[in-house]
Amino acid sequence: MLRYTVRRLLQLVAVMAVLSLLLFAWLRALPGGPVSALLGDRATEEARRNLRAQLGLDQPIIVQYLKFLGRALSGDFGTSTGVQTGDSAVEIFLQRFPATLELSVIALVIAVAVGIPLGYMAARKRDSLFDNMSVVSSLIGVAVPVFFLAYLLKFVFAEKLGWLPDSGRQAGDIDATRVTGFFILDGLLTREWDAALSAFTHLILPAVALATIPFAVVFRITRAAVLDVLNEDYVRTARSKGLTAPVIRGRHVLRNAMLPVVTTIGLQTGGLLAGAILTEKVFAYPGLGQALALSFEKRDFPVLQMLVLCAAMVYVLVNLAVDLSYAVIDPRVRTQ
């Protein structure tokens, strides 16, 4: 187990190294580039040359890369040139990471808490009206563009009905104490209930929008997995030896059906940051996704580079965690 984990971590380092090199070369190849983005199209040739020298862009690309790598390893990803000009990329990341994590966790909780029970029930009542309706709605869930759903939710619940706030992380007039950067948690820790509540209401709409695709996928995989397991001999055996329904459900059906479901949840977790680009933009939610969309617009290379690398790293790490969690769920994997 330990050797396996170490080997996987080494592979992670290799993938990140290759990815960072590709990303680096790629961003340098962008037409316009950072100089045009900073100075605009009308700048004089001399001003351009000065800025290039200042940014170190006049050196050979491999030198630039090695310098970048050296600084990156010591935690310095450069200074933002557009998203929050002047702040360091790492600062921006640290500032916004709790926001996106909070959003992703709630979205994932919604997807799992609704997807697994619905999937189980749909499988138990296969081909019933309930089953067919759930399958169709999960298919629609995949076909709806996330950003459009976000708009729809915002339009109906924030603008027409006015039940929930339409943007941001917390009402502006609340002077909340910051402890961890997780606004709900902060509110609870400092007993500023109104702050926690405000943060929570701001989270509902974006989280629901972000949760649709993971929900649809978790639902379908759960349904398929439970259907597979229900046909197994050991379930029939369990039933014929008179085990109670909750025991069959918990120990025999769900436990065995969870393996592909956990895989799927992991996969969806990795994709949440990508979905957050669209959702956070619609709700003007100050997280990593919004920073990423902004960094593309403003060609803010330091921020862009760091965020794409982080997204890839999270994605790969989550996959690793999923593979390791197999051992917990499935004892057969442990003994191999």
Added chain:
Amino acid sequence: MALGSVRKDRIDALAETANTPEEDSGVSLAASAWRRLRRNPVFLIGAGIIVVFIVVAILSPWLAPHDPADRSLVDQVIKARNQIPAPQEGHPLGGDDQGRDLFSRLLVGSQQTLLVGVLATLLGLAGGLVLGTLAGALAGWVDSLVMRAVDVMLAVPGILLAVSIAALFAKPNLYTLIVAVAMVQVPVFARLLRGSMLAQRASDHVLAARALGVRPRAIVFRHMLPNALGPVIVQSTLVLAIAIIDAAALSFLGLGNPDDKRPEWGTMLASAQGVIDSHPHLAFLPAACIIVVALGFTLVGESMRDALDPKNRR
């Protein structure tokens, strides 16, 4: 197990369906799959949507009552009062915020959506086909090299990769959009095809062909590749839906086709953002079109995948 194995497992599971041994039912897998598909309402609904969509897209220049770029109703647009042309005779859905006939724009927009979806899928398929065939046919170090490259690409979540590629071009247009959407699918197709090629390699008919002295190139192109394509075709249908949605998302982020004369649903939806409060139908109608078409391709793809799954054989 390699990195990102989760996503790969799913691709590989689909690839395995390429090498399902024929059972003694006397009917080939494809034939029995088709027999089940014909009676499957999900498949029929999806296929119906696709047929209508394609026919409309092809005939739209003749079906559209007006030129989609013609601002014939522009005198009814009053910016200050946020007023747009209402539905009226000859303009069943009224006009958009530029005074163009909305109905015609929706009809003609189907062309661009079809074009982006099909071209992006074909391009992704072509890239994946080359890489996957190389890896699956040559094996050895070529295989390792290609698959490691594919692993790195799969390590970046899909839409993020598409956005990165689209941002690479200074001036986004229809073709940069297609390339960005297609590139995301290349590693998926490559891995899928490699998997089913490897399954073919081990099969008896390839062994027989080799024993008969068939040239390696003929084995790859006449014996392995045609038999490995089944899962790839299923995946293409699903990818078409993803491509259409991804293209809409890129348009939303301002990386789509800015050409105003050629309406496209994603761009229409994106440009309606500003007026969504007062005129929601400007956003909802193109969105509904995208959803229905994407759903059509998803329904067909999913039901084909189920039908080809040997576990469902009856």
